[in-house]
Amino acid sequence: MSSQLIQSLLNESNDVCVSLYMPMVRWGREVRQNEIRFKNLLKDTEQLLDKDEVATSESRQGVLAQLQNFINEPDHDAWKHPHSGLALFVTPDSLEVHSMNYTCEEQAHVGERFYLRPLLPTLHGDGSFVVLTISQKHVRLFEGNRDGLEERFPEDLPESLKEALNIDDYMTSIQHFSYAAGNQVDTMYHGHGAGEDDHKANILQFFHRIDAPLSEYLEGREDPLIFAGVEYLFPIFKEATSYKQLLPDPIEGNFDETSAEELHKKALEVVEPYFRQEITEAIENYNDAHGRNCATDDLETILQAAQMGAVDTLLIREKTPIWGHLDEEGHVQQDKAPSEGSLDLLDEAAVETLDKGGDVFVVRDEDFPSEKSSAVAKLRFAIEATTP
The missing domain is CATH 3.30.960.10 (eRF1 domain 1)
Incomplete structure (x- = not known):
């Protein structure tokens, strides 16, 4: 989405x-x-x-x-x-x-x-991501979110360097390649000069063979991609891949035998800061605007400002609907429970904000910048301009 x-x-x-x-x-x-x-x-x-x-x-x-x-x-x-x-x-x-x-x-x-309220997390990442584990012997692709990882098997994605390049005796072209299982770090001894260059060229070609089916599988998506492999391989993969959402921090090691559960824990350590970055900046911008009288945590003011196109950024508390309606004078009347004619007022504020070109963030309860409110807004102009 x-x-x-x-x-x-x-x-x-x-x-x-x-x-x-x-x-x-x-x-x-x-x-x-x-x-x-x-x-x-x-x-x-x-x-x-x-x-x-x-x-x-x-x-x-x-x-x-x-x-x-x-x-x-x-x-x-x-x-x-x-x-x-x-x-x-x-x-x-x-x-x-x-x-x-x-x-x-x-x-x-x-x-x-x-x-549309349940869809709003997709505006700034819905917690989904992709993990690609690569060694010269094995390629694995996983899709995941905060709940877990599942392995996927895209058509034409090669399973190994040998399969990708049709090289039966590839391993004889380098002097030594081994895995240190204890700390999951590859140790690699290359030939010198032209031999080492040939080795890198083969790996680059290998990654190009991976990139085509991977890009086709991820076409139209914006999920962050996490590279999992030995340190030596990541710079070469960055050179080969055309996918724009590759994260700059890889998971280092060899993961040929790693379970999805173990890999998921390592992936969350890399991807969580990525997902939180935009929300953290939005909260900081709201706090700064509040000090300049260009922010509000009053729901009625937020709804009025959203209808006027005055909301630049709306932050709403995760999983907290506010059911109610507007009376004949346009004032908010909250309902104790959903009933006929009730609206989720946070959904209304979000829709109006998006329709007028504003931005909307869904924020976890523990990170929300207001204790008393479930919605706050950074405004395009001072609060006085939005109130009668």
Whole structure:
């Protein structure tokens, strides 16, 4: 998923927009729960459509027919290869299915636009990343998130240098190549002069053979790529790869026999600072703007400013909806629980901000810059300009 998807959903115009989100079981016998959970969501959707004053009988039938067709399609990739979460966006005329690399709460929404709050983490990285482990004997590709790693097997990705270059006697071209298993550091003794140059040239060619299928597999994605291999190989791989999101810090060592669990721990140490960097800068910018009277943590002011296009950056607390509505005078009235006519006011603030060209960050509870509020905003101009 990406910001382009969110923008396309924002631009969708229909009287009846249905948004469904559910966590998925990814493996084991419990995978059967996915279909059961979806059927429960389908029942919830029927009830919401029955209550919706805008939904006609025809539009109701159109939405339900598309959802029924989806559940009756067992070969759909969403069922065969489940991710951590699933999102569906349905109108009487269209159905979009998107796998999510992070878990989400099971929920159904019906309205005049799609409910986008659970997608907002994708604006600045959804916690998904890719790990490529490389030695001259073995190539492995993993996709992961904060929950774990899974090995993938892209078509045409070579499994080793020997396979990539069709060299049967390659190892005789260097004097010695061995693995120090104790500290997982390769020790390599090269030939001198031309021999060493030939060795590097062969590895560079090897990495070019890896880059083509890897780039095809990752086409259109912005997930950070982590290189895992011996120190000697990383500079050569950087020279060969065309993927723009390669992280500058590799995981050093040999990982031919490393489990996905062990590799996941090492990968998180590298990727977590990357994911936190943008959010940390956004929080610092908000704190700086607060000192210049160009920031607010008042929800009503945030909503007014967002509608005016005055919000530069909106920070919202993770997994904390605020249900409510606006009264006739435009003031916020919070509801104790979701009810007919209730809106997730943080979703409203985010949509208005994005629609007017602002930016939105989802921040973990422990990092949120305000104790009393679940939304704060850095404004494009002083607070007084947003209040009556």
